[in-house]
Amino acid sequence: MYKRLFTSPPSLAEFERLCSQTIKPETYPLAGSIEKNVPIYNLPDFHSLVADKTTITKLQDEWYHILLNGPGVFVLKGMYSTTNEGDDDALSAATTAYQQIISNERRSSEKKGDHFANTGANDRIWNSFSKHAVTDPASFSTYYSNPWLSYVSSAWLGPAYRITAQVNVVKPGGQAQNPHRDYHLGFQAVSSCAQYPRTMHSASAFLTLQGAIAHTDMPLASGPTWLLPFSQQFAEGYLAWTLAEFRDYFASHYVAIPLERGDALFFNPALFHAAGANRTVGLERMANLLQISSAFGKCMEAVDSVVVVESCWEVLVEMYYRATREEEKEEEQGPSLEVSCLIRAIADGYPFPTNLDRRPPAPSGLAPESEQDVVIRALKEGWTRERVVSELRQMRLDSGDEMSVK
Numbered sequence: 001m002y003k004r005l006f007t008s009p010p011s012l013a014e015f016e017r018l019c020s021q022t023i024k025p026e027t028y029p030l031a032g033s034i035e036k037n038v039p040i041y042n043l044p045d046f047h048s049l050v051a052d053k054t055t056i057t058k059l060q061d062e063w064y065h066i067l068l069n070g071p072g073v074f075v076l077k078g079m080y081s082t083t084n085e086g087d088d089d090a091l092s093a094a095t096t097a098y099q100q101i102i103s104n105e106r107r108s109s110e111k112k113g114d115h116f117a118n119t120g121a122n123d124r125i126w127n128s129f130s131k132h133a134v135t136d137p138a139s140f141s142t143y144y145s146n147p148w149l150s151y152v153s154s155a156w157l158g159p160a161y162r163i164t165a166q167v168n169v170v171k172p173g174g175q176a177q178n179p180h181r182d183y184h185l186g187f188q189a190v191s192s193c194a195q196y197p198r199t200m201h202s203a204s205a206f207l208t209l210q211g212a213i214a215h216t217d218m219p220l221a222s223g224p225t226w227l228l229p230f231s232q233q234f235a236e237g238y239l240a241w242t243l244a245e246f247r248d249y250f251a252s253h254y255v256a257i258p259l260e261r262g263d264a265l266f267f268n269p270a271l272f273h274a275a276g277a278n279r280t281v282g283l284e285r286m287a288n289l290l291q292i293s294s295a296f297g298k299c300m301e302a303v304d305s306v307v308v309v310e311s312c313w314e315v316l317v318e319m320y321y322r323a324t325r326e327e328e329k330e331e332e333q334g335p336s337l338e339v340s341c342l343i344r345a346i347a348d349g350y351p352f353p354t355n356l357d358r359r360p361p362a363p364s365g366l367a368p369e370s371e372q373d374v375v376i377r378a379l380k381e382g383w384t385r386e387r388v389v390s391e392l393r394q395m396r397l398d399s400g401d402e403m404s405v406k
């Protein structure tokens with residue numbers, strides 16, 4: 001009889017079979033190269049095509065296939081170009097903002113835990129997304145308006161997603177993590193995971209996209225993420241990653257791809273992976289770890305989008321009018337690519353849960369306005385910061401979300 005739950009021990013033989021696959025280069029024709037079963041996309045090659053819908057659709061099709069049926073991981077080289085002045089400024093300024101946050105938090109006595117390392121061994125910024133927004137809205141806005149970030153997020157999650165981020169600095173001598181899977185089921189005890197039906201084990205992987213943006217070069221000796229291509233395809237993986245025979249298999253088969261500053265790595269959260277050991281002398285490996293959540297799931301970290309919009313409002317307005325001036329656009333054409341990508345990053349694009357008595361489904365008849373709809377309307381109508389903040393807070397009150405209104 002068919003069983004709702006996984007009741008047999010996970011099969012190492014089946015895991016080995018899945019992880020022994022090899023990529024055919026013709027499956028991913030837009031990848032510049034494939035290293036150790038990891039497709040590498042050289043984004044500067046696509047720089048002139050960043051607004052070309054046909055090319056973007058092809059790239060998103062390849063990324064989706066990689067995450068679902070392929071190796072589960074790929075690299076976007078030069079996502080933040082270190083030769084393009086604007087991008088490099090954003091990356092450098094973001095790094096400076098992170099260092100400022102780290103030193104401020106170090107001065108406070110509050111103990112910070114880590115998922116896998118002893119307290120104090122590494123530097124960690126929880127919720128670097130919100131903290132970056134209020135520390136330096138200008139570099140935050142440039143950093144998160146990067147169209148490639150929006151394209152890769154929507155390729156896996158669709159148009160409504162919530163970015164959360166954590167900065168991790170692994171110092172020389174820093175230990176490797178144990179191999180694991182990530183949020184949602186990856187952050188539950190195995191005994192709890194075992195109570196979820198098979199479908200939820202699959203669903204967990206569709207609700208999040210994992211990413212890492214390299215803020216320093218990451219040669220192999222510094223421990224860039226250890227990865228086990230194809231392991232996301234193993235249905236019982238959330239029940240297997242703590243078992244000794246699976247850890248042993250990981251230890252003898254993982255791969256790692258060296259990254260340069262500005263490169264990004266994206267992977268299916270069900271991929272077996274681990275941060276590597278830093279065996280360098282003097283290189284503090286810094287990454288901004290992205291956890292991008294579907295609007296249909298629950299994020300790991302709470303982001304108060306009104307605070308982020310409030311902090312970035314002047315920068316967003318300036319970006320909006322600059323693009324309008326440069327392109328001499330008609331207002332009806334909507335915001336530019338960068339403005340759209342930034343709005344997707346900072347405001348919620350999904351209007352539920354809500355109170356349908358107070359917020360009737362309009363204008364489509366299916367859903368009330370989302371935060372993103374309000375922000376776009378505010379830009380078009382030239383609202384002040386006070387007005388947009390007040391309208392977004394009122395929207396929360398009307399939705400019955402009084403708890404989050406400060």
Ligand SMILES: [Fe+2]
Nearest residue numbers: 180181182273
């Ligand atoms: Fe992880």
